[in-house]
Amino acid sequence: MSYPTEADLLAKIPTQLYIGGEWVDGENDPFTVFDPATGEELVKVANATPAQARAALDAAVAVKDEWARTSPRHRSDLLRKAFDLLMERRDEFALLMTLEMGKPLAEAQGEVTYGGEFLRWFSEQAPRVFGRYGQIPEGTARMIVSKQPVGPCFLITPWNFPLAMATRKIGPALAAGNTMVVKPASLTPLTTLYMVKVFEEVGVPAGVINVITSRDTAGVSDIIMEDDRLRKVSFTGSTPVGIGLMKKAADKVLRTSMELGGNAPFVVFDDADLDKAVDGAIAAKFRNIGQACTAANRFIVQESIADEFARRVGERVAEFKMGRGTEEGVVIGPLVEEKAVNKVAEMVDDAVAKGAEVVTGGKKGEGAGYFYEATVLKGVSLDAQVVEEEIFGPVLPIVTFADEDEAVELANASEYGLMSYVFTENFSRAQRMMDRIEAGMMGLNVGVLSNAAAPFGGVKMSGMGKEGSFEGIEEYLNTKYTAFPEPHTDK
Ligand code: NAD
Numbered sequence: 001m002s003y004p005t006e007a008d009l010l011a012k013i014p015t016q017l018y019i020g021g022e023w024v025d026g027e028n029d030p031f032t033v034f035d036p037a038t039g040e041e042l043v044k045v046a047n048a049t050p051a052q053a054r055a056a057l058d059a060a061v062a063v064k065d066e067w068a069r070t071s072p073r074h075r076s077d078l079l080r081k082a083f084d085l086l087m088e089r090r091d092e093f094a095l096l097m098t099l100e101m102g103k104p105l106a107e108a109q110g111e112v113t114y115g116g117e118f119l120r121w122f123s124e125q126a127p128r129v130f131g132r133y134g135q136i137p138e139g140t141a142r143m144i145v146s147k148q149p150v151g152p153c154f155l156i157t158p159w160n161f162p163l164a165m166a167t168r169k170i171g172p173a174l175a176a177g178n179t180m181v182v183k184p185a186s187l188t189p190l191t192t193l194y195m196v197k198v199f200e201e202v203g204v205p206a207g208v209i210n211v212i213t214s215r216d217t218a219g220v221s222d223i224i225m226e227d228d229r230l231r232k233v234s235f236t237g238s239t240p241v242g243i244g245l246m247k248k249a250a251d252k253v254l255r256t257s258m259e260l261g262g263n264a265p266f267v268v269f270d271d272a273d274l275d276k277a278v279d280g281a282i283a284a285k286f287r288n289i290g291q292a293c294t295a296a297n298r299f300i301v302q303e304s305i306a307d308e309f310a311r312r313v314g315e316r317v318a319e320f321k322m323g324r325g326t327e328e329g330v331v332i333g334p335l336v337e338e339k340a341v342n343k344v345a346e347m348v349d350d351a352v353a354k355g356a357e358v359v360t361g362g363k364k365g366e367g368a369g370y371f372y373e374a375t376v377l378k379g380v381s382l383d384a385q386v387v388e389e390e391i392f393g394p395v396l397p398i399v400t401f402a403d404e405d406e407a408v409e410l411a412n413a414s415e416y417g418l419m420s421y422v423f424t425e426n427f428s429r430a431q432r433m434m435d436r437i438e439a440g441m442m443g444l445n446v447g448v449l450s451n452a453a454a455p456f457g458g459v460k461m462s463g464m465g466k467e468g469s470f471e472g473i474e475e476y477l478n479t480k481y482t483a484f485p486e487p488h489t490d491k
Contacts, residue, residue, distance in 0.1 A: 001109075003095050013096065014193045016046045017213065020059035021206020027052055031215045033190060036102040036334040037324035037369040045189050048212040053181070053220035054227065056210035060152045060179035061229045063207035068149045068177040072127040075175055079123035081202035086116045086195070093191065097162055098325040100188045102333040102370075103288055105325055115164035117452035118468065122171035125473050129176065140486050147477040149177035150255050151231030154224050156183045156245070158237045159336055160291045162191035165236050168456070168467045170199075170209060176476035178232070181224060182211045185237075187336055189213040222248070231255060232476065236293075239416075239461050257465030257475045259293070259457060261390045262418030265411035266296035267433070269404075270304045272423035273445070278312045280447030281396065284421055286320070286374060287448065289333050290394040291340075293462075294419040294441070294450065298387050299398040300410050306400045310378040313396060314359035320374045322365060332394055334370040341370045344393035347385045351397060354381040361394075382410075390416070404429065408436045418458035421447065440466075 003009075015030075016023040026046030033042045048056075086093065094108035103111070131146040153173050157165040162184065173180050184192035196211050214220045224230055225248040235245050236259040249256045266284055268277045284296035301309050325333040335341050345364055352358065356377040365371025372393055380387060380397040387397060401407045411420060420439035424430050430444055440458040443449045450456060455466040465475050 001091050003091050006095070006099060009092055009095055010043055010099075013043065013190050014197050015043055015190075017048050017052060017056070018193070018196050018200070018209070018211040019052065019056045020062070020210065021200070024052075026214070028214070028216065031186060033100055033188070035099055036336050039368050039370070042099055043190070045186075045193075045213050047216070048214040048220050050216065050219045050223040053212050053214070053223050056181045056212050057152060057224050057227055057229065059207040059210050060181055063205060064152055064179045067179050067205065067208050070177065072129065072175075075177065076123045076126035078199075078202055078204055079119050079126065079171060079175060082198050082204075083116055083119035083123060085198045085202055086112065086119065089198070090116075093163060093194065095326070096194060097188075097191050098333070100190045101159060101162055102336060103325055104330045104333050107288060108325065111161055111163050114450060114452070115161070115167045118164065118167040118171040121452040121468065122175040122473065125172070125470070126175035129473065129477065135486070136483075140489065141483050142486060144482045146480050146482065148480055150476055150478050151178065152229055153178050153180040153232040153234060153476065154183070154221070154230055155180055156221065156233070156235045156237065157185060157192065159185035159187040160288060160293075162188040163195060166192045166195055168472070169234050169236075170195075172467075172473045173234075173476050174204070174208070176473050178476050179208045180210065182209060183217075183221065184211070184213060186213060186215055186217065221245070225249065225252070228252065233257075234465070234475065235259070242463060255475070257467070258463035259465070259467060260418075260461060260463040261416055262293040262295070262458065262462055263297045263390050263414040263416040264294060264419040264421060264439070265414070265437070266299045266421040267407050267411055267423065268299070268301045268305065268309060269407070269424040269426070269429065270302040271426050271429070272305075273425055274305065274309065274312065276445050277309065277423040278316065280421060280423060280443070280445065281313055282316055283447035284443065285396045286317075286331065286394055289335060291336065291392050293390075295391070296396075296421055296447070297391055298410070298414075299396055300401055300407055301398055302407070303400045303402055306378065306398060310359050310376060310398050314376045317374045317376050317396070318360040322371055322373060324369070332371070332374050334365075335372055335393055336370070338370050340393065341372050344372045344391065344395060347389070347391060347393075348375060348377070348395055351377050351380050351384040351386045354384045356380040356384065356397065404432070408433070412436075412438045415461040416458065417460035418462035419443070
C-alpha cells in the first residue's frame, strides 16, 4: 500500500457539483466537510440550490433516450473500466474515506473492495438482462416479455459507507440503461465526488450521472421528487427520512427502493461454538465503529452461557485501540459527529440507570474528535434504549433468554427487520430460526455477510427492495408485456 499525503489527496478531489458533464460551483455558500477524528476542516464543498438540483435532473432527462439505446456490452465495459480504475486508486479512496468518515484504514480498504464489487458484478449483469417469449395457455396468442430501463433515477446515500452505498445504486442503474442524479450525504460527500470523477474519466457520457451536494437537503430533494420526469427513487438512510420520501413518491407513483434502519438481533444458543460466536460478535458489532445498518444491536444470549460470553467479549473489546483511523492498529475510530457521541452516551447512561452492568468501556473519549469507547453491557433491561433503538455506535448490550421460543420472541420484538445473526451448532434449530426470525438477511454462525452477489435488503420498517445480486438490477428495470395473435390462426 502506498498512501498519498493528506494534502496531496485533498487537492485532487473535486468539490463542485457535476451537472451535464460540467463541474460547476454551487449557488449557495459552500459548506465544510470535517475530519471527525480531529473536528478540523478538510475542505469546502459546493452547496447546490433547488434550481441546480432541477438542472441536474434536466441533464439526466436530456440524455435518457440516447443512453437507454447504448448496448449492454458498452455499459458493461464502462462499469468494468470504472472498477479497474477504482482498484488502481484504492489507497486514495481508502484514505479519503478514513479522512471524511473516520473508519480505520483497514476497514476503508475493505469498503473499497466491497464497493468495487458492485461495479464488477453489475458490469457482468448488464449483458444478462433477458425477457421471455411464450404462448398464452388458450393457444390463441403469443407474448413477449421485455425489460426496459425505468427512466431517470434519484439516488440518495448515507454517510456511513460513502463508497459502497453509491456504487450499489449507480452500478445497477447504469447497467440497466438509466440516467441519474446522485445525492451523497453532506457529512461525507468527497468519496462519491471522487467516484464520479472516475466514471467521467472512463468515458461515461455527460448527463448520465449527475451529482449534487447540498446543505439544503429537503429543498434539493423535494424539487426532484415533485418533478413528473423522475421515475425512480432509491434511498439508503434512516427510516423516518425514508417514510417521508415514500409519501412523496406516492404522489408520483414512483418506483421506490428503500434501505432503511435496522436493529439486528444476535442470538447465541448454549449449543453454539463460543469461539465462533465471540469472533462473530466482534465483527458484527464493531465494524464501522458500530455505525452500520447491519450492526448487531441486541445480543440475545442463552442464560447458561451469558456470563462466559460477556467475559470473553469484554476481554477482547478492552484491548481495542481507539484513535484516528490513519494510525496503525486502531480498531475504534471516531463517530461521525459530536451529536452521535452524545446520543450514544445518553443511551449507555439510560441502560445503566435501568440496571445494566458495564463490563468494559462506557465513557466518551477525551480530547479532540468525536470518540466513544468500545463498550460491553450485561444484564441490560428490555426497555433500555440500547435494546429498543438502533445504537449506531460501539456498544454491545447483552440480554438473556431461557428457551428457543423466548429467543425468537425477543429477536422479533422490533419494528425493524434488516439483518439477524444466529449462533448454534444444531442444524434443525438453525433451520427453524431461518424460518422464524423476521429479517431480510441472516448470518448463521458468521458475523459479516454483505456481498455484491447476495440480495441485500430488509422487511418491516427496514425497507423494501433488494440491492446487489440478480434482484439488484431488476429494481432499475420495468417489465413490459406485448401480445400478438397466434401466427398459425392469423392467416
Ligand atoms: P439520514 O436518513 O439522515 O440521511 C441519509 C441521506 O438522506 C443523506 O444523504 C441525507 O442528506 C438525506 N436526507 C436527509 N433528509 C432528507 C430529506 N428530507 N429528503 C431527502 N433526503 C434527505 O441517514 P444517515 O444518518 O445518513 O444514515 C444512517 C441511517 O441509514 C441509519 O438508520 C442506518 O441504519 C441507515 N442505513 C441503512 C442501510 C441499509 O442498507 N438498509 C445502509 C446504511 C445505512
